[in-house]
Structures are given as structure tokens and as C-alpha cells.
Amino acid sequence: MQYSVGDKVVHPYHGPGWISSVERREILNGLKRYYVIEIPGQGLTVHIPVGNAGDLGVRRAMSQSRLPRVLSMLRGKPHLLSQDYKERQEQICAELGTGRVMQLARVVRDLTWHGKIAHLTKTDSGNLRQGLELLAAEMALVSGDDVSDTSKLIEATMTAAMASRTRVSKGS
Numbered sequence: 001m002q003y004s005v006g007d008k009v010v011h012p013y014h015g016p017g018w019i020s021s022v023e024r025r026e027i028l029n030g031l032k033r034y035y036v037i038e039i040p041g042q043g044l045t046v047h048i049p050v051g052n053a054g055d056l057g058v059r060r061a062m063s064q065s066r067l068p069r070v071l072s073m074l075r076g077k078p079h080l081l082s083q084d085y086k087e088r089q090e091q092i093c094a095e096l097g098t099g100r101v102m103q104l105a106r107v108v109r110d111l112t113w114h115g116k117i118a119h120l121t122k123t124d125s126g127n128l129r130q131g132l133e134l135l136a137a138e139m140a141l142v143s144g145d146d147v148s149d150t151s152k153l154i155e156a157t158m159t160a161a162m163a164s165r166t167r168v169s170k171g172s
Contacts, residue, residue: 001054003035008141012057012099014039014046016138041137062101064142073105075161078113085121092127101138107131112158
């Protein structure tokens with residue numbers, strides 16, 4: 001996939017940003033073109049070879065019209081995570097590693113619920129924090145909102161969903 005200056009993109013490990021320029025750099029085999037991606041949430045500038053962007057998992061940021069689906073995922077019924085911490089963490093790390101917004105929302109939802117019914121290990125807590133940060137950063141990038149406001153929206157959505165599901169299960 002080709003990107004242009006100004007395109008909003010997501011690096012699977014560093015998070016969302018935008019293409020600030022395309023540079024040519026001299027390397028051993030001659031000139032090579034690189035996307036220069038500004039990632040404000042991490043305070044990073046990343047250089048990605050143009051020909052390898054797809055292989056590295058760089059993708060176009062979600063559209064603003066997808067925000068309601070992300071919030072719906074957060075409000076949705078959680079999947080029970082494995083009680084075996086190694087199995088659970090392997091699954092969560094695989095989903096986080098995709099950098100895809102719906103997987104991030106699923107990780108945030110499921111780990112938040114898991115923390116309500118069981119203990120979150122230090123690794124689980126770190127994975128939840130990473131998922132929240134990446135999700136909030138992408139949502140903020142596409143909505144134009146501040147990351148802290150978007151984080152508050154995610155937390156409020158999860159709090160309301162948990163309260164609603166708890167009331168339903170107590171009433172059954």
C-alpha cells in the first residue's frame with residue numbers, strides 16, 4: 001500500500017501517527033525511499049522503508065465512521081480469558097501485536113472484565129495499559145480529540161458497560 005504525506009497510519013508496536021514526509025536515503029545498495037512517521041503519543045519519529053511498510057504491519061488508521069463500532073465492542077459481552085496466565089498472556093500479546101483497532105478494543109474489554117472477576121498479573125496490567133494507550137491514541141488521532149479525553153471516554157464506556165452487565169446478571 002502506498003501512503004502520502006499527511007496520511008494517518010498506525011505502526012503495530014509504536015501506535016498511531018501520520019506520514020510527515022518521504023525521504024530518500026543512501027544505503028549500501030543505493031538509494032532507498034522511507035516513510036517518515038511522526039508518532040506523537042510516543043514522542044517518536046520512525047523511518048520505515050516504503051517497500052516494507054505492509055510487511056511491518058503499518059496500516060492506514062481507522063476512519064472516523066468506525067468509532068461507534070469500537071465503542072460497541074467495548075460495551076459488548078466479554079470473552080472469558082484463560083485462567084492459565086501463560087496461555088492468556090500469549091493470546092493477549094498476539095492480539096496486541098496486530099495493532100488492529102478491533103483487537104485492541106477486545107483486549108481492553110476482556111482484560112478489564114478479567115480484572116473484575118480475577119487477579120490481573122503485572123503482565124496483564126501492563127498489557128491492559130498498552131492496549132488502552134494504543135486504542136486511545138488511534139481514536140484521538142482520527143477524531144481530533146485529546147488523548148486524555150479519549151482515554152476518559154473509553155474508561156466511562158467500560159464503567160457503564162460493567163455496571164449494566166452486573167445489574168443484568170444480578171437481576172437474572
